[in-house]
Every structure is written in structure tokens, then in C-alpha cells.
Amino acid sequence: MAHSVLTPPSSDSLSPPEAIAAVRRLVWKIAVATVILMAIGSATRVANAGLACPDWPLCYGQLVPTAQMNLQVFLEWFHRLDASVIGVLAIVLVAQTWWRRSLLPNWLPWAAVAALALVLVQGLLGGLTVTEMLRFDIVTAHLGTALLFFVTVLTIGMALLPYEGNGTANRLGWLSLLAAILVYGQSLLGALVASQWALHQCLSYQSLCTVMNSHILGVVPPTLAVLALGLWAWRTPALSRPLRRLAQAAIALVGTQIALGVATFYLRLQVEPLSVAHQTVGALLLGTLVAFTVLAHRDRRLA
Structure with a gap:
């Protein structure tokens, strides 16, 4: 019984190289999404759209503010959408690495948890940028955390890359x-x-x-x-x-x-x-x- 708690079920028929490859593919998707997120975030700033959605986490109290949609609202809304997708993918990464942890390097599940923690901090800072009216130190911390998350994900991917x-x-x-x-x-x-x-x-x-x-x-x-x-x-x-x-x-x-x-x-x-x-x-x-x-x-x- 203790063995079944500590290790994934035997029904997972992947070999260790296949399990590593699956994690690596997910990590690259997260890395690409993060670059897009930072680019959209920059576009949101230069378009003065940081407060286009006056509330958080919804936008005008809606998941999709159709009635209020214009370029500025779209940029801020899409920025949040991409961030949400990355958050979901980070959760999937944690679940995948812990589920298959007997097939993966010992450090990998903990690295996935660290990445998810950075996503949570990033989400909190994202909310504060709106509620604190784009306060410069929070905006700077928001980008700094995004870069740390990107670096963490990229480090995981490069460590798993055949070399x-x-x-x-x-x-x-x-x-x-x-x-x-x-x-x-x-x-x-x-x-x-x-x-x-x-x-x-x-x-x-x-x-x-x-x-x-x-x-x-x-x-x-x-x-x-x-x-x-x-x-x-x-x-x-x-x-x-x-x-x-x-x-x-x-x-x-x-x-x-x-x-x-x-x-x-x-x-x-x-x-x-x-x-x-x-x-x-x-x-x-x-x-x-x-x-x-x-x-x-x-x-x-x-x-």
C-alpha cells in the first residue's frame, strides 16, 4: 500500500525518456507563451492600456467584455487571458511531474513547483498593478517576476534537452x-x-x-x-x-x-x-x- 502512495500507478506505460520528452514539450509551450505574454504586456503599456480593464480579475465584471471591446481593452484582456493559460499550463506541469516522478529526475517536480509559485506571485502582482493604478515599483516587479519565471522554465527545458x-x-x-x-x-x-x-x-x-x-x-x-x-x-x-x-x-x-x-x-x-x-x-x-x-x-x- 505504501508503494502505491509513493509511486505512480503502473498503468502509465511511458518509459523514462518518453516521460522526459513529454515534460520537455510542455515546458517549451510554456516558454513560448511566456515570451508572447511579455510582448503583449509591453504592447499594453505603450498603448496606455494598463487600466483599460478597471477591475480585476474580470474585465468590466465579465470574462469577455464584448460591449466595451476596443484595441486597448483587447490588449489588456488578451494579456490576462495569456497569463491565465500559462497558469493552467504550470498547474499541468506540476501535476505531470509529480504523477510521473518515478520516471523523472528527482529535482524536476520541485522545479515545477517553484515555477508555479512564481506564476502565483506574478498573478498577484498583475492584480496589484490594476488596483494600485500602475504603481511603478509594482509594474517593475511584475516584469521582473515574469522574467524569473521565463528563466526557470527555460532552465528546466535546457536541463532536459538531449545534449x-x-x-x-x-x-x-x-x-x-x-x-x-x-x-x-x-x-x-x-x-x-x-x-x-x-x-x-x-x-x-x-x-x-x-x-x-x-x-x-x-x-x-x-x-x-x-x-x-x-x-x-x-x-x-x-x-x-x-x-x-x-x-x-x-x-x-x-x-x-x-x-x-x-x-x-x-x-x-x-x-x-x-x-x-x-x-x-x-x-x-x-x-x-x-x-x-x-x-x-x-x-x-x-x-
Whole structure:
């Protein structure tokens, strides 16, 4: 009887590789949905739609506010819908990993629980952004938690990914981890700039210029770290192909991100798609660095 409580029923005929593959597919779906969620969240902010639904968790007291629907209401409503889908998928992930825990790595169910906890915190912060009228610190924490959830899900996926390394990563994993931390910090600074409209405030009223300038100067450390990572990877000819491609992707993304940031600055946030792309590319850069970090540490264990 104790055995039946502690392990999944024998009716689950999946092998361990099949169970891992099933979890990995679900994790990738959650990761993609999270990137979309952050992009829609950015679009909601630049369209001034953060309070388009004046109540929470419903919108005008309805699941689908048909009568009030316009572009702003749609953006806020769809943002909440995507968040709800991610919440359901996170619950499914927890259920799946605990149900099949005898077939999966021991750490996986607990990692799924951590991801679900971040979703719950994110949902609470989402509600507070409405009830507290888009208070800048809550909006910043909202994005910061979304990025942590994205990083957690991506780490799970990369840890489960089949990978045949050759032990040549050396300390590249630590450099990519440093770069990821710096990019995360820069993302939070960007959220502070956006949530306080610091660019407009500085250029128009000479207010909040310290916040804006901190974000501009903050570009330097993560850029240097990513460039160092790319150079080190290039000078390691035996580096595995997946790691080499991730390093190349990080270089391309950081260049794109800088170009988008410059364009956004000089156009004074007037081209809304640029602002959305700027935040989305930042999230993709963070994800690329996290993916490199996970694979590089897996690679080191082969040395």
C-alpha cells in the first residue's frame, strides 16, 4: 500500500525518456507563451492600456467584455487571458511531474513547483498593478517576476534537452551566467524607465534623468560580457555546435537590442512597435544566455 502512495500507478506505460520528452514539450509551450505574454504586456503599456480593464480579475465584471471591446481593452484582456493559460499550463506541469516522478529526475517536480509559485506571485502582482493604478515599483516587479519565471522554465527545458557535449566549455558557463545576471538587471532598469515614462519626463521636464541615464549607462556591462562570451567561444574551436550557435545568437541579439534602444530613444517612444520589440529582444537575449549557461555547465561535467 505504501508503494502505491509513493509511486505512480503502473498503468502509465511511458518509459523514462518518453516521460522526459513529454515534460520537455510542455515546458517549451510554456516558454513560448511566456515570451508572447511579455510582448503583449509591453504592447499594453505603450498603448496606455494598463487600466483599460478597471477591475480585476474580470474585465468590466465579465470574462469577455464584448460591449466595451476596443484595441486597448483587447490588449489588456488578451494579456490576462495569456497569463491565465500559462497558469493552467504550470498547474499541468506540476501535476505531470509529480504523477510521473518515478520516471523523472528527482529535482524536476520541485522545479515545477517553484515555477508555479512564481506564476502565483506574478498573478498577484498583475492584480496589484490594476488596483494600485500602475504603481511603478509594482509594474517593475511584475516584469521582473515574469522574467524569473521565463528563466526557470527555460532552465528546466535546457536541463532536459538531449545534449552531447565534449567538455570544452571550461568556465564559459560562469561568464554567460554573469552576462545573464547583468542583462536581467538592465531589464529591471528598463522597466523602471518605462513604468515612470522617464524618457518623456527627462526630455520634457528635466525630471527622472538619473533613472534614464542609469539605464543608458547600464547597457555597457552586459554588452561587454556578451562580447567577451562571443570572443571566448570563437577562440574555442572545439566548442560544441549548440554552444557556438547560442553564443552567436547572443551577439546578434545584443546588437539588435542596442539598435532598437537607440532608435527608441531618438524617436522618443513614438514608434510603439519598436518599444515592444526592444523588450521582447531583451527577454530573448536573457533566455539565450540562460540556455548557454545550462548547456555549458552540463558540458563541463563531461570534462
